[in-house]
Amino acid sequence: MRMIFHLLLLLFFIYTGLTAEYQVDKSQKNLVKFISDAPLESFEGVTDKIDGYLFFEGDNLLQNSELYFEVDLNSLDTGIGLRNTHMRENYLETSNFPFTHFTGKLIHLEKTSENSYQAKAQGKMFIHGVEKEMIIDGVLMQVDDGFRIQAKFITPLSEYKIKIPKIMFFKLDENIQVEVDFYVKRVEKP
Amino acid sequence: MNMKSFYYLFIFTVLLIAQISWGQEPRVSWQRHTPATQPDLQLFHSPHGIDLPTASTLQKWDIEFEISHRFVPTTSSGIDGFYGLDGPVNMRLALGLALSNQLVIAVGRTNYNDNLDLGVKYRFLQLRSKQVPTVLAVRLGGAWNSDPHYREIANRSKTDLHNFQAFGQLIFNSSFGRKLVIGLVPSYLYNADIRWGPETVNTETKDILRLGTLIQFYVSPLWSVLIEWSPYLAGYKRLPAQENNPLSFGIELETGGHFFKLFLTNNQYLNTSQYLAGTDIPVENNDWRMGFMITRLLKINPKR
Numbered sequence: 262m263r264m265i266f267h268l269l270l271l272l273f274f275i276y277t278g279l280t281a282e283y284q285v286d287k288s289q290k291n292l293v294k295f296i297s298d299a300p301l302e303s304f305e306g307v308t309d310k311i312d313g314y315l316f317f318e319g320d321n322l323l324q325n326s327e328l329y330f331e332v333d334l335n336s337l338d339t340g341i342g343l344r345n346t347h348m349r350e351n352y353l354e355t356s357n358f359p360f361t362h363f364t365g366k367l368i369h370l371e372k373t374s375e376n377s378y379q380a381k382a383q384g385k386m387f388i389h390g391v392e393k394e395m396i397i398d399g400v401l402m403q404v405d406d407g408f409r410i411q412a413k414f415i416t417p418l419s420e421y422k423i424k425i426p427k428i429m430f431f432k433l434d435e436n437i438q439v440e441v442d443f444y445v446k447r448v449e450k451p
Numbered sequence: 452m453n454m455k456s457f458y459y460l461f462i463f464t465v466l467l468i469a470q471i472s473w474g475q476e477p478r479v480s481w482q483r484h485t486p487a488t489q490p491d492l493q494l495f496h497s498p499h500g501i502d503l504p505t506a507s508t509l510q511k512w513d514i515e516f517e518i519s520h521r522f523v524p525t526t527s528s529g530i531d532g533f534y535g536l537d538g539p540v541n542m543r544l545a546l547g548l549a550l551s552n553q554l555v556i557a558v559g560r561t562n563y564n565d566n567l568d569l570g571v572k573y574r575f576l577q578l579r580s581k582q583v584p585t586v587l588a589v590r591l592g593g594a595w596n597s598d599p600h601y602r603e604i605a606n607r608s609k610t611d612l613h614n615f616q617a618f619g620q621l622i623f624n625s626s627f628g629r630k631l632v633i634g635l636v637p638s639y640l641y642n643a644d645i646r647w648g649p650e651t652v653n654t655e656t657k658d659i660l661r662l663g664t665l666i667q668f669y670v671s672p673l674w675s676v677l678i679e680w681s682p683y684l685a686g687y688k689r690l691p692a693q694e695n696n697p698l699s700f701g702i703e704l705e706t707g708g709h710f711f712k713l714f715l716t717n718n719q720y721l722n723t724s725q726y727l728a729g730t731d732i733p734v735e736n737n738d739w740r741m742g743f744m745i746t747r748l749l750k751i752n753p754k755r
Contacts, residue, residue: 284481302707310488314481327479335488340750342510342552344707346493351672359487433707448480 283445291443331362407446506588509549543721565598594724613648636663659686693729715739
């Protein structure tokens, strides 16, 4: 009886102790960048308003992993106030869809150096009310108490029902390049 | 079952219940802690109507370059004068700089009387009502007529104090739905008639109060129509060729960093201290001038 009890106790503590949740570390210099490279004009929109988490079980990042990251689109700064307004009101419609998010899981990890992994995440990207399956390649770098995450990918605006006026004055690229570079740190369950 | 076994069983049951409850908790503790950013209200898309200011401002360190024309001959000049486009023109060049998201300072010059004005606009209140969002701003400034064309003061020094004017405008903007925006701009002009001074019989300083009104309807994200009228409320309005109320109407096209306005107007004056004094052609004459305004936004923030 005593042995069974101790075994159960051990399993209990092992199980509860081996899940890990990492949340975006807002004290770090996080960056989300949208790059439009249209023929007449190139510009970037940047923000540091990214939030979310990376969760996995055990010490294997792939085990039952789950991730969710969102970006506050109202905070996007393209450098010119009027262009920000146009992006928000005419194209992203942030009054209806203030956040864009990616939710999914890690599906591939390859160690490239002592503290660095080449990673692949599969999930759904939500932009402008439209959700699309997506696989994103990125890099995970182990830092003090968490990870630095970097990724680049392309979002075709038409797939997310964002219409670009077909007149010569408008200078927005159909394919927006997105770059993220941010930090997550381990949190303890309350 | 002895006491020891009972004790172990009890402890195990407690752990089991705790484990089950733990298992039912969400796996993840993350929650959104901060709501989405609320951008400043910019009800009119442009910081300007045709003559009147709106309560909309620029983003900090935005620079705005403006070029405006009023063709002096009217459309009644017919094809011989190309409906006024043959000119001459009164024109204004201006440069504005946003010192913060609420504060814009702008300097502009027009060739009429070589009037140079400096204005500061400050947006001080935003009411985020769902039905009628409203923004309030104030604009204060002064103008220097460095080369007035009036015969009465031909010998006056360019820097004579009587060549200076001052103005103040309180700006109320409200939108009704997403497409219709209305602006009311009670405006005060001090020293409306710069001819008065020591060299003239009447030395009393003149001033005038007008109620600027601006209505703009946004047809699409690119196009809008607008109309502007500034009726006289009180004060002095006998400045020659400026006895009437300015009325203008036209269209606006906006892109990433530009506004283009094309309009018809009875007003040939561009700087604030001039159109507030009045215009020459009465609306009843149904005789109009063509005009345009182009603004371009630039950025000086070295980080961008």
